[in-house]
Amino acid sequence: MSETSGISARRRSLRRALVAVLGTLSLAAAAATAATLPANASAPTPPAGWTQVFLDDFNGAAGSGVSTANWQYDTGTSYPGGAANWGTGEVETMTSSSNNVSLDGNGNLRITPLRDSAGNWTSGRIETNRTDFQPPAGGTLRVESRIQLPNVTGAAAKGYWPAFWMLGAPYRGNYQNWPSVGELDIMENVQGLNTDWATVHCGTNPGGPCNETSGIGGNTPCAGTTCQASFHTYAMEWDRSTSTEEIRFYLDGVNFHTVKASQVDATTWANATGHGFFVILNVAMGGGFPAAFGGGPDSGTDPGHPMVVDYVQVLQSSGGSGTTPPPSGSRDAYSAIQAESYDSQSGTSTETTTDTGGGQNIGSLGNGDWALYKGVDFGSTAAKQFYARVASGAAAGVSGLVEVRLDSRTGSPVGSFSVAGTGGWQSWRTVPANISSVTGTHDVYLTFTSGQSADFVNVNWFDFGH
Structure with a gap:
């Protein structure tokens, strides 16, 4: 490359980096503001350059179910033909009952695990009808939610496993092709710990290029107030505008974990990301993740503490490449x-x-x-x-x-x-x-x-x- 073309390339890179930084700063500021809003706040207005492609503010009468135009209920203990106990060893039965999944009348969704007199657990798991959430070519997808985790800690929280996450569209109807089709865990939490875990699952299980079943993960504490004591904003940005495609995870606007395409082979990345995704909200009880931190639920676990969700929002930015013809000539x-x-x-x-x-x-x-x-x-x-x-x-x-x-x-x-x-x-x-x-x-x-x-x-x- 000549020195002139090298300078040109660096200028283009700087422009792209500046645009990306400004966009991220705007979203980070919005997320930080969202974390301090009242419990029934609406989703923040998308910053300039971003388009809202999905929103549920969970407005509705107290005790009503979620909008079936947006969501479908997962019920029982597995997908049809899928692995038992949802593939994780969790012990609850998922239901569509308003006892487990309902609006609170104040603009929030509540997913509440309950235990009956025989010791059997029920809870809720919903997923978007849409399976097409992915960034456009050269653009970015942002998926975010403002959530208060079940407000229970210590021995009373044993077995609690709330999550906000996504699965690759090819999983729906197959239920046997995990983890190759990709899983993006935007927020997972166990045992009432003040910790947000974020993970990309891909490749083969066990082991493989993505270290399954653990995946490629990172974690961070909730700052200011604990994850259980108040609402915090959890988000993922899947960015195809960068030189190496990457998936970034945020807590209250702070990027704490990033997974780049270069961390795995091209085929693994393409299999995991070359399609749309759907969004899932659930509270599991027991299973492999809680087992890694002491197990549960047991007789000391206190039922009835909901995960409270203020909104789920999906944003998209289009990026700037691929015009016809390229305005710069290169x-x-x-x-x-x-x-x-x-x-x-x-x-x-x-x-x-x-x-x-x-x-x-x-x-x-x-x-x-x-x-x-x-x-x-x-x-x-x-x-x-x-x-x-x-x-x-x-x-x-x-x-x-x-x-x-x-x-x-x-x-x-x-x-x-x-x-x-x-x-x-x-x-x-x-x-x-x-x-x-x-x-x-x-x-x-x-x-x-x-x-x-x-x-x-x-x-x-x-x-x-x-």
Whole structure:
């Protein structure tokens, strides 16, 4: 890279960093304010640059259930066909009863574990109907909630396990593919301890690249007042605008744990994040996590202490890359490059996409087609990974290669991956591939090769990683 282009790249990086910092500071300030609001406060107004894509303020009559337009109840002791005791060894039976899950009439949801005279526990677990929560290409997703944890501590809290978390959309209806499809634990707490745990689960179990069943986790105490004594704001930001995709966890606006895509292999990350997620709120009793801190529940555990939830809000920022054509005349290899932003092409067409983030994709892609993206800046640290967002409605037996070539459409590919049917021309998945080490600035060709004449793939966006 020349000194001039190096300065340009550093300026672009500084601009991106400044925008990211300002956005994070605005959200941090909002979160810190939210932590001190009264119990029936509304969700804070999204800062500039953020769009609200989901909100439940839990307004409604006291004793009523949650909105079934937003949420569905999980009941019993497992998903249909799933692992017993919700896969964690917890002992309660989940119900849709207002005794366990209800609004309090003051703008809050209460999830309350109860024990009957025979010693049997019941509690509540709800999850969003929507399974499409993920950041747009080059953007960020923020999922947050203002929660007071069950106000019980010491021996009386043994076995309590409240949580605010997310599961990958492919889990719904399968219930056998954890942890490969991803789990994002925004807040977990056990035994009434003044501690917020946040974790990313992925890969294989046990062990694997994500250290299962523990996952890649971090924790922090609630400051000022304990997690049990008052409301605090718990949040996750999943950021695709950074050079390396990352997931950040916050307590009252303070980032205390970050997991980067570079911490695991590309396939593990793509499997865990290449799709939408749904949100879950629950209070379990017993199971593996409480067992690690003394166990329970037992005869000394005091039932009836609810997790109180003021709101759940999902925000999205769109990021700034992928315009058509790029206003600067060059592209950042590590931010999403929208496929329709080509400089020239042969054999492609554009269409509106239903993929998260909207916009357009390129389609009608078959053997011999190509698209050119000029001035892609890889920087001085070698890129070794390629990611593309693809979909295919190709018939059985029809497949092909998506190839990356540099500076010449007829040059040898630096990397490629094969694509067959994904379930539909708008059934999207993120596919990773290894590439030869690339530095500097290059014109990037996407070329499409197949042994059949039929079209075999659509492309929404692509980017590169280290």
